[in-house]
Amino acid sequence: MGRELRRRTPDELLLELQSEEPESSVQKGRLKIFLGYASGVGKSYRMFDEARRRKARGQDVVVAAVQPSVSAEVAALLSHLEIIPLIAVAEDQTAVDLNTVLARHPGVCVIDGLAYNNPPNFRNPTRWQDVDEMLNAGISVITSINIQYVAEMRQLIESVTGKRVNPTVPMSFIQSAAEIEIVDAPSEEPGERSPEQQMKAVKREQRLSRLRELALVLAADVVDHQLTEYLQRHGIDQHFGTHERILVCITPRANVQEMVETARSIAEKFHGELIGAYVSQHHISAADQAALDEKLTLMRSAGASIEMLHGEDPVDAILQFARARGITQLFIGHSQRSGLWSRLWGNPVDKLIYRSRGMDVRVFPQ
């Protein structure tokens, strides 16, 4: 089978240019993030070990932030590395010495702990903004963060841990990283405990497991984003199906209740993406429009994004969209129309099954 090439869209060409030839004369630094789900999983060690290896390969590496207390192993790694100390305003108020880093202008700067607020009167309110400035100055940065401190995760994390998270880093900054690496480790293993201790331990472990799961999914989402960009850049008009994407086809008369329930639970279990789509019709009665709106609201409340599709042939419109978006599971209700209409034009469900490729088509009772 030959490689499938096609003309690239202007957006894709732009993306390609941006990723390969930066517009300014200064080449932006590369950001690499080590993501963990709790302290103590070994992020610092992995990061400084990479710093040591890079230095051994001849890269100009500087450390500009270390954690308040470090393990003996980390200390051993640090002893081989150049360090620009943090500026301490008070015991728990520190900031990266940004000016010194920019003046020293290393090839790679290592920042252990990305989620910190700077003390008042510093140039940037947060450390991630300092890092952004380094990147813009052409310094590559290696840094670490725990899932708790990703802003968009905050609500979820607070509901899991019951603790309020303060300094946070926006997801868009995490996603802008050239590379992300997860530092995974098993959550604590329960030993012999009394039933009461056991319950407590199980609850704690559940919280940790949930954080661990969230970190893995976040890393997967960032990787998925990179994969999509890569495929677009190379003009490969196909998806890998690594991420389950569920498309629910909505019509005014569809019985969406069961579709939405099943779609929600499958999307949740697979950590998948949920999309609801309807094909616009020229003549739609007020009653149908109201019914449609109600169904779209139901879909939205299940966490779905909604797409309006256009096309002479609804089956074509749906399949075209499904292919472009890498849909892996397509949900559709039993056809309302039967009899003469089907005999003349073909049953749309049948047509959809016939034309579908590389996905599951799930037909729902009406």
Added chain:
Amino acid sequence: MVEQRTGKLRIFIGYAAGVGKTYHMLEEAQQLKAQGVDVVIGYFEPHGRKDTIARTEGLEIIPRKIVDYRGSTFEEMDTDAILARHPAVCVVDEFPHTNVPGSERLKRWEDVQALLDAGIDVLTTMNIQHLESLNDQVWQITGIRVRETIPDWVMEQADQVVMIDVTPRALLNRLERGVVYGREKAERALQNFFRESTLVALREMALRQTAHEVEHRSLVDASDALAGNGGPPRPDQHHRILVLVTPDPETAMLIRRAKRVGDFLDAECFAVTVQPSGGLAGLPEYDRESIERHLNFARNLHIETRILVGDDVPAGLVDFARRNQITQIFLARPHDRDWRSFFGRDLIQRIVGLARDMQVVIVSPREPVAGVSK
């Protein structure tokens, strides 16, 4: 004799050779040894990697068994010797390995089962592409049919699944420097499994699978703990899945997909074939063998199977479904050439028409992405 506890299994999962699974496993073994735990290496594949070999220093290695096969000698893990030595923890590299014919067990994961049954904890390694239920997706991504697979229920038995992550770029750097393979082999590997997009896709699959394993264990642990305290049992298994088995080669793909969806939904799975009176015996040899192979495949994945008797396939299937409170029927999308025949379009249409109170899922094969197949 005192009843033995079952050993605990920990799987270090990666997405390609060279991500550091074996290295991390050995590091853990070293830590256990430092804590005074009796740990041995049951099988280790050095691949000529210096850093990794260095991590075996000071660990007891159980010598491999020499097996003769067709005039050549092969080295396999000596499971009997490990059982006799009976350490607390045993390190076993390359979980999905197939043993040379004539070995006591077909697969290394079966050897590991024997160790676990004897109460020995096991640390092992595998890549995501060897998980049975992802076989078709891996084919789609790489154009390669992975033959050495681990059934999903084996992975589910593991107490812990840990993802060993490294970025594809770092991995490709290692490969180019010749750390992972010898130079020549590296060239070839770069062409196939190691294309960057392939690596990124496999990595995403490994991350998502590990997330699933973490969530699954957390739910099971919680319900176990609650059950111990008189709390409610696990939620009702409200989904029940039925798979139609035919001689069509796509049936294997269908079974894998149905089982994967079933596992994620916590649904029970059944696989049935509907045959005219006389059962399988009356079928042409090819059809009979194909169906038997598919039923056997389903059973190996821990799916219950039945052979139903009836001249009308859709009626027999839907009737069975109704009597067994099935909520979802899984069918393979017919090939284009069969679409108009009785076993094609009409079959699907009639099942969809009869099973109006159930969900019917029509699965089509995942074709390899353009440009990846050889």
